[in-house]
Amino acid sequence: MPQEQPPAGDDLSVFAGVRDWIFDLDDTLYPPESGVFTAVMSRIRAYTARVIGVSAEEAAALQRHYAARYGTTLRGLMEEHGVDPGDFLAEVHAVDRSGLVPHPALAAVLARLPGRKFILTSGTHAHAGETLSRLGIDDRFDGVFDIVDAGYLPKPAEATYAAFLARFSIEPAAAAMFEDAPRNLVVPRALGMSTVLVTGGTRPRPDEAAADFVTADLPAFLTHIADALSG
Numbered sequence: 001m002p003q004e005q006p007p008a009g010d011d012l013s014v015f016a017g018v019r020d021w022i023f024d025l026d027d028t029l030y031p032p033e034s035g036v037f038t039a040v041m042s043r044i045r046a047y048t049a050r051v052i053g054v055s056a057e058e059a060a061a062l063q064r065h066y067a068a069r070y071g072t073t074l075r076g077l078m079e080e081h082g083v084d085p086g087d088f089l090a091e092v093h094a095v096d097r098s099g100l101v102p103h104p105a106l107a108a109v110l111a112r113l114p115g116r117k118f119i120l121t122s123g124t125h126a127h128a129g130e131t132l133s134r135l136g137i138d139d140r141f142d143g144v145f146d147i148v149d150a151g152y153l154p155k156p157a158e159a160t161y162a163a164f165l166a167r168f169s170i171e172p173a174a175a176a177m178f179e180d181a182p183r184n185l186v187v188p189r190a191l192g193m194s195t196v197l198v199t200g201g202t203r204p205r206p207d208e209a210a211a212d213f214v215t216a217d218l219p220a221f222l223t224h225i226a227d228a229l230s231g
Contacts, residue, residue, distance in 0.1 A: 034099035071154035102136030
């Protein structure tokens with residue numbers, strides 16, 4: 001069973017051998033309260049309604065169905081409706097990011113973590129770049145692997161993790177994965193990564209078998225890790 005934060009220093013010894021720190025982007029590196037991913041989801045549903053020609057309610061139901069079956073709405077639209085992924089991605093990521101503000105504490109603790117840091121996202125390089133820039137942490141990462149790099153095959157597909165690990169020569173046993181979607185931690189944990197479920201300010205869910213740890217406050221949790229590793 002994963003441990004709820006704040007963990008005791010000794011509990012963080014599993015991170016001592018981590019050389020690569022892997023982060024999801026949306027609702028992981030910033031809180032849901034910013035409204036950014038909510039806006040992306042709204043645009044996804046509007047796009048779905050327009051291209052398929054269904055009502056807003058039907059589009060919302062389809063979005064949930066495609067996300068559950070294919071990993072992302074995009075994959076479902078590609079498989080079942082032949083949607084052009086470039087058109088979709090450009091439209092749904094054209095959102096207002098004014099709710100994101102620089103996060104000096106997050107920037108500082110990312111710099112304290114030993115080793116490389118990466119973004120593994122079902123968004124795009126452009127979306128990641130603009131988002132990280134808004135947060136003031138764009139210079140803290142060594143690489144971004146986006147949905148295009150994944151051949152539009154999203155997490156939790158095993159092939160996507162394999163391609164990401166190969167791209168950056170990452171050894172899973174020396175890596176840690178931070179995610180807000182529990183199912184996206186299943187493969188990383190099976191590969192030997194240390195896994196952390198980020199609940200974005202909501203009540204931690206300690207029953208998620210794929211998570212070694214659960215945190216509702218990523219910067220605070222990373223600070224616990226950095227303190228333990230430097231202590």
